[in-house]
Amino acid sequence: MKRLAVLTSGGDAPGMNAAIRAVVRAGISRGFQTFGVRHGYTGLMAGDLVPLGSRDVGGIMERGGTILGTTRCQELKTGQGQQAALRQLRERGIEHLVVIGGGGSQAGAAALSGNGQSVVGLTSTIDNDIAGFDVTIGATTAVDVALESVDRLRVTAASHGRVFLVEVMGRDGGFIALNVGIASGAEFIVVPEVETSPVQVAAEIRATWARGKSHAIVVVAEGAKYNVDALASCLGRSDTPLGFDLRLCRLGHVQRGGAPGMTDRLLATRLGAAAVMHLAEGRTGVLVGIRAGCIVAEPLAESVGRKKPLEPDLLDLARTLSL
Amino acid sequence: MKRLAVLTSGGDAPGMNAAIRAVVRAGISRGFQTFGVRHGYTGLMAGDLVPLGSRDVGGIMERGGTILGTTRCQELKTGQGQQAALRQLRERGIEHLVVIGGGGSQAGAAALSGNGQSVVGLTSTIDNDIAGFDVTIGATTAVDVALESVDRLRVTAASHGRVFLVEVMGRDGGFIALNVGIASGAEFIVVPEVETSPVQVAAEIRATWARGKSHAIVVVAEGAKYNVDALASCLGRSDTPLGFDLRLCRLGHVQRGGAPGMTDRLLATRLGAAAVMHLAEGRTGVLVGIRAGCIVAEPLAESVGRKKPLEPDLLDLARTLSL
Amino acid sequence: MKRLAVLTSGGDAPGMNAAIRAVVRAGISRGFQTFGVRHGYTGLMAGDLVPLGSRDVGGIMERGGTILGTTRCQELKTGQGQQAALRQLRERGIEHLVVIGGGGSQAGAAALSGNGQSVVGLTSTIDNDIAGFDVTIGATTAVDVALESVDRLRVTAASHGRVFLVEVMGRDGGFIALNVGIASGAEFIVVPEVETSPVQVAAEIRATWARGKSHAIVVVAEGAKYNVDALASCLGRSDTPLGFDLRLCRLGHVQRGGAPGMTDRLLATRLGAAAVMHLAEGRTGVLVGIRAGCIVAEPLAESVGRKKPLEPDLLDLARTLSL
Amino acid sequence: MKRLAVLTSGGDAPGMNAAIRAVVRAGISRGFQTFGVRHGYTGLMAGDLVPLGSRDVGGIMERGGTILGTTRCQELKTGQGQQAALRQLRERGIEHLVVIGGGGSQAGAAALSGNGQSVVGLTSTIDNDIAGFDVTIGATTAVDVALESVDRLRVTAASHGRVFLVEVMGRDGGFIALNVGIASGAEFIVVPEVETSPVQVAAEIRATWARGKSHAIVVVAEGAKYNVDALASCLGRSDTPLGFDLRLCRLGHVQRGGAPGMTDRLLATRLGAAAVMHLAEGRTGVLVGIRAGCIVAEPLAESVGRKKPLEPDLLDLARTLSL
Incomplete structure (x- = not known):
């Protein structure tokens, strides 16, 4: 059975749990055994992984935060940190990695991908600042x-x-x-x-x-x-x-820390299922998100470091209507 | 000063008040005096209109329902009903009409437009069943x-x-x-x-x-x-x-009857402002909504009677994930 | 170490989890080991009990329903049912029982008490219909x-x-x-x-x-x-x-199914702690609740079958103010 | 027709609107014409009063804050301020005053009462710090x-x-x-x-x-x-x-600023109706609140400056249960 690891990274965002659930359950339907990484990249480097079955992700979709825990990890920016992370996956025979997080976390995912790791990123941050996507999980x-x-x-x-x-x-x-x-x-x-x-x-x-x-x-x-x-x-x-x-x-x-509303639960569910589909079909090194209402995947390398600009006409609109 | 009337019609939907507010205030900034029609098309045929200024629409955006009231009006489907509606507008020197509502209400708007009335529709129904649009106000x-x-x-x-x-x-x-x-x-x-x-x-x-x-x-x-x-x-x-x-x-x-969340308030605000812009620029007989994340206007006549199909892959997804 | 069992019975009520948590943790501070009975009296008769430690009741106070499950059990009304329940407790060396529930459930508790079991009831029902108490957990x-x-x-x-x-x-x-x-x-x-x-x-x-x-x-x-x-x-x-x-x-x-508000969490917490105090001090066969703002205990036997009347002046008040 | 004025004073508290509604409508049923004082004692001294009928207080019970506005008024502590307030009431032929607020506001009510004004206070503050009462409106x-x-x-x-x-x-x-x-x-x-x-x-x-x-x-x-x-x-x-x-x-x-829950709406409604009853029956100079679950009135003069102590056993309880 193919093995897959999932982690959440950076600031927690409402809907991350729905994404974890979707990855685990869509994974089962495509023949993956999923492992949850605790505490983001920090836990990955330390080998803190637990197997996740269907029942483990029941009753979590409606809860904010992330059951896996999360960190803002500096060490993964170093080559040494990346090698430690890759080693932990290799030792467990885990071929694929799903990274749920915002821009900084996806830069980490891009780095791992650059090292040959099969990885798919899911756009999740309350700041909604990842260029090329309508809205991110949690925003x-x-x-x-x-x-x-x-x-x-x-x-x-x-x-x-x-x-x-x-x-x-x-x-x-x-x-x-x-x-x-x-x-x-x-x-x-x-x-x-x-x-x-x-x-x-x-x-x-x-x-x-x-x-x-x-x-x-x-x-x-x-x-x-x-x-x-x-x-x-x-x-x-x-x-x-x-x-x-x-x-x-x-x-x-x-x-x-709010409980995720419908929009975030649905987006997270769709992105989680899409991530597994891409892995199953061999498309890796991509960042999955929503653009113009459709689920899309773009190369991780291209999205790194690009901030999404603010829609300027909305500021004008706000002004006009505050009469 | 140009005159504009706004009405809500059909089932009430959260965000209708935000749309009314946006129409009134965007109207002011473009030189329109706005009249609110009470109780939908029924009120329009009966001449139940009140002037709406900026302060009249303060503190309403966060409230569900519609301050103007609404009805499901059968009479407007008749030529007689349409003539009564047009006469009331004419008598008051009101050139333009904004109709906030779902498919049935927009069919009425299309009929009035076919009679030569300058009218713009705003897509608003909790059923989100208007073909060609991502999501409607209230859904x-x-x-x-x-x-x-x-x-x-x-x-x-x-x-x-x-x-x-x-x-x-x-x-x-x-x-x-x-x-x-x-x-x-x-x-x-x-x-x-x-x-x-x-x-x-x-x-x-x-x-x-x-x-x-x-x-x-x-x-x-x-x-x-x-x-x-x-x-x-x-x-x-x-x-x-x-x-x-x-x-x-x-x-x-x-x-x-819920209080509208951010998504509906924002959508209603953007659509209300867009409706006024179209009227100001002479584009009438259109239905305004959101498609692929952008505010668009399409001919009212084209949207009449077209139901939006359900996304079939979402049903499959639901099934896969209910493990 | 003295042993204590806790169960929830009858209709679920928001705050039951807070009561369970209070029983377990107040129990620890007074030297009790607590067992949770699953599925109310039905589970008690079947011997479905699990030990509950401090961590097991973390993060449950803010959730509606009951983590232990509940049933409306008819069998406990029979002598046979009662003997089965008492036997299960005896076999595990569990001396005390806490019953969280409404009038019907407390009638069961009174029956067990009449059979010599050390039992304390906690008033919990959304109907708030237990005579002698201001308000019950969940109402x-x-x-x-x-x-x-x-x-x-x-x-x-x-x-x-x-x-x-x-x-x-x-x-x-x-x-x-x-x-x-x-x-x-x-x-x-x-x-x-x-x-x-x-x-x-x-x-x-x-x-x-x-x-x-x-x-x-x-x-x-x-x-x-x-x-x-x-x-x-x-x-x-x-x-x-x-x-x-x-x-x-x-x-x-x-x-x-709502998440319990402050009032129910606080009431449940106070009643749960009081129940343990009564058990520790040897006062059993009592029903614990709030009366005139104070936590009180009255004999279980006395409360059985007495319905609380409606405050008639409140109906008059409602009428006066609906002008 | 007897005349009655009502004001809110000090920090706003959820439920104040329900109290205003109850005063107005219970007033009608007992033959009072009610005037709303805007902006607390500041508005009273300035003569900022508006008549309030039954429809004026419709749809306000579920809203936080106070439709009358409120201030923390220092000037009423002076004899001059008190005389100004009394003069405004006298000039309008308003015999009675209802003051909705916390400890400081009720000190003002006591001062006016000491000057011979017929006044009833309603206990309302989110701090719940008025000695002698279970809980105040808003807490x-x-x-x-x-x-x-x-x-x-x-x-x-x-x-x-x-x-x-x-x-x-x-x-x-x-x-x-x-x-x-x-x-x-x-x-x-x-x-x-x-x-x-x-x-x-x-x-x-x-x-x-x-x-x-x-x-x-x-x-x-x-x-x-x-x-x-x-x-x-x-x-x-x-x-x-x-x-x-x-x-x-x-x-x-x-x-x-929250929308008042059931507890505050009900308490405010009962206190508002009780205040009018006391005025109608000639009992003035009292503070109305809830004690041991019953609506009571105690002399305003006695409640001034007495802070309610914290229940010390609750602090112990919190400690015991945070295991």
């Missing part, structure tokens, strides 16, 4: 969870006549901020991709006040040049009043 | 709400060792059933598109029992040839035991 | 889950101008209906404790229409003399129009 | 919302093998921290009422690690002597490793 749920929190902040903001600066995740990109911002009807959105000064933010808040709104929400990506602390500090020093009382809120890791 | 939230209920049924099914027959909406199509089924890991899915006998359902339940599972979920679209009542009645008469105790649950209209 | 979450559904029905009811007859659980009592009804602002509430004719229901709906409301919600306990089917059928035959279109919805078992 | 929902977030943090903590320091609201008391901590199975709870050193916290985390747990949660009240920042800074400087990676999360104002 939809993360935005939905953040949105639920911003809806709640709006309630208390309206009761007190306040403006909230809300920090959402996104160290390098504004995907979460942009989508949460539009879907919550935020009065202003600050993303790393567009330089935004505290003066602009203050002007928008004052304009909202002047327009007669009872409160305001400004959604700020954590990786913006001026983050919520910097903005609050600048706005606090301003001589011209904002109109509203100012508060800030950092949503933090709560955004990661 | 994602409806599936998410149904999924949440099925997750809860699974909990009690597992505690008692039961099989649940769960009816979800879908009189003519299996979209909701299929997606809820895959995302909930249902042991079997029954859709109108595929004839399924009670004998097959019983066989699947017995196979699940034989596989050692502690419980089972069968998701059934309301429009399936054998609905949950018929299935339960047949299974109850069977001589061979199922293994599990049998219960049934009809999720019902709860599926309609 | 708060069940009402919250039903309430969420009724909130959603109200949204679609308002969009279409409809009246919904909503059936909630409660075969013998109106606790869930009453509380869901008040908390959802239902226009009328039908409970088994108060005979209500279809004529009255119709009159209330017409009065609501006359008052200018856009829609109406009637919450009906499943055990009411006229259930939703009977009511719908009578109302449908009425010559005088209701004003609103009529729809019905049966919330069903979804009400059972 | 249950706030804990439930915080709990949901901690459940999510646990998911990501478990995936990465981390310890999270989670800050919950509670500047002066540990009610939220204690209840969230027990209900989430937190490994340690830090409250203002019990001095806790960083060394103790570190020891507990290390003990959790030693016990073989995969992650840990420490819930910290914002008013604890060492808050999450101080703790994180101390723990970060420690030479002995914690075992787990450390992260912190401040839940912030999200805790305030």
Whole structure:
């Protein structure tokens, strides 16, 4: 029986468990015995693998996080680390590897592939920043969870006549901020991709006040040049009043841990099954994801290091509709 | 100032309010004064219109249903009904109409367009059954709400060792059933598109029992040839035991009324803004929706009466993974 | 080391897992080794017991249902059944038993106690119908889950101008209906404790229409003399129009399977710990619950067969406020 | 017709809208015309009052925050402020006042009562810190919302093998921290009422690690002597490793803005109706709340400045069960 290992790597994302389940069960239907690697590449290098049968992945699809555990592993970037990983697979007679994770994790997968390992990557990160793909496993749920929190902040903001600066995740990109911002009807959105000064933010808040709104929400990506602390500090020093009382809120890791919604469960399930199909049919060294609504696979080597740009017309749209 | 009317029609869908908001506010930015038609085409024929300003559509995006009200209107199918509708618009100097709704409602929009009315349709129905479009406003939230209920049924099914027959909406199509089924890991899915006998359902339940599972979920679209009542009645008469105790649950209209999630708010916002853009640029008689991830407009006349087929490979996938 | 068995019985209720966890862990701190009985009294009679350590009950508190499984067991009502149960405990050297369940299950516990078994009951049923106690484990979450559904029905009811007859659980009592009804602002509430004719229901709906409301919600306990089917059928035959279109919805078992909220987790935790304390201190044959905000224990024999009456002033209150 | 004014004051709490609705509608049934005061005592002093009829309070019960707005008003503590407030009521012929809020707001109500104003207070604060009452309007929902977030943090903590320091609201008391901590199975709870050193916290985390747990949660009240920042800074400087990676999360104002659950809607409804009953029957200068499960009224003057102590046995219980 052919052997296959699956691991999750990098930041956890809602839907990873659904992907693991799909890999294991689609694997069974195509004659693979699957092993789960615990704690990402770190566990792979250390040989921390357990066999996974159909029952082991029952009742996990609806749960956030990853039952396999995950790490951000630096050592796999070294040739030594890669050799350790390959050795562990070889020693167990495991021919194939499925890597569920974001850009950094897929760079690792590309490196292993470059060393001759049969590997397929599954696009999964809440940041949705992998170029060439519509959306990654976990991103939809993360935005939905953040949105639920911003809806709640709006309630208390309206009761007190306040403006909230809300920090959402996104160290390098504004995907979460942009989508949460539009879907919550935020009065202003600050993303790393567009330089935004505290003066602009203050002007928008004052304009909202002047327009007669009872409160305001400004959604700020954590990786913006001026983050919520910097903005609050600048706005606090301003001589011209904002109109509203100012508060800030950092949503933090709560955004990661939600139970996956339908979109992420379905995407993860389809990608997991597709990964096994590619392995079964001998297509390896590819990254599997969704593009223009279709499941596609592109060479891992091509996707490494390419960040997905933000859709600029959505920022304009947000602005137009925050009247 | 140019005048524009907007109405919601047919079954209510989560996200309709976000679409109304987008139409009103994008309208303002392009120099339109918008009127809201109450109670769909029925209200249009009766002249039940109210002006909608920016503040009137504040705080509505996060709420399910439609603030304008909606009906399933038979009278608009007649020439007389159409003339009444057109007369009301003419009398008020309203040049353009935006119709938010599903297939039946867009047939009405096509009829008005055929009478020379400038009209743009927005694809919105929880059934996601309009050919040519990826997904319609409301469908994602409806599936998410149904999924949440099925997750809860699974909990009690597992505690008692039961099989649940769960009816979800879908009189003519299996979209909701299929997606809820895959995302909930249902042991079997029954859709109108595929004839399924009670004998097959019983066989699947017995196979699940034989596989050692502690419980089972069968998701059934309301429009399936054998609905949950018929299935339960047949299974109850069977001589061979199922293994599990049998219960049934009809999720019902709860599926309609959820607060829209990010996906529906964002889609509705983009479609609403696109509809106004098309009107402003003189492209009318079109239906606006999302296809392959892009916002597109296609002639209303072409979309009338075309049902979207179910993705057959998803049914196979569901089967493979319910091991 | 003293030995203790714990079982869940009757309908599953959110919070049962928190009670199991508390019994196991409070047990450890007082020197008990705990065994979990699978599938309620049925499993007890069959000797289906597993040892439960601290790690076995980690990560279960936030999940609905019961990890031990549950049944409605008729056989325990017989002397033979009781002897079988006692024998299984004796054979394993298990001195004490904790029974988590509602009225019927506690009658079983009283019977075992009458046979000389050391037993403590924990009040847990979504029906909250055990006389002498404020609220039972599971009732708060069940009402919250039903309430969420009724909130959603109200949204679609308002969009279409409809009246919904909503059936909630409660075969013998109106606790869930009453509380869901008040908390959802239902226009009328039908409970088994108060005979209500279809004529009255119709009159209330017409009065609501006359008052200018856009829609109406009637919450009906499943055990009411006229259930939703009977009511719908009578109302449908009425010559005088209701004003609103009529729809019905049966919330069903979804009400059972919610993830327990804070109130049920806390109550279950406190009751589980109290049960162990009573056993450790030699007080057995008691039923543990909350009364006037305090954890109390009363003789099992006294609580058997006593149904808790509905608070009548709450029905009046519901009426007053549905203006 | 007798006139009655109602205001919300201090921090907003889920359920305040249900209380407003109950006051208005119970008022109608007892012959009162109700006026809503906007923005708390600030609005009262400025004469910002609007008449509220039955339809004005429809559809608000399920929404968080307060439709009337609220402020933390310092000026009412002065005699001048109180006279301004009384004058506004007198000028409008409004005899009675209902104040919905926490301890500080009820001190204001007591002051007005001392000036001869007919006033009834309703206990509402998420902090549940008013001595003599079981629980206040808003506290249950706030804990439930915080709990949901901690459940999510646990998911990501478990995936990465981390310890999270989670800050919950509670500047002066540990009610939220204690209840969230027990209900989430937190490994340690830090409250203002019990001095806790960083060394103790570190020891507990290390003990959790030693016990073989995969992650840990420490819930910290914002008013604890060492808050999450101080703790994180101390723990970060420690030479002995914690075992787990450390992260912190401040839940912030999200805790305030949830949609009220059944418990808060029901409590608010009962208290609102009781307040009107007391006014109608001439009992004023009282604070209405729930004690030992019953609705009670106690003299406002007696409740001023008395903080409710934390239940110390619950802290012990939390400790026992975090094995």
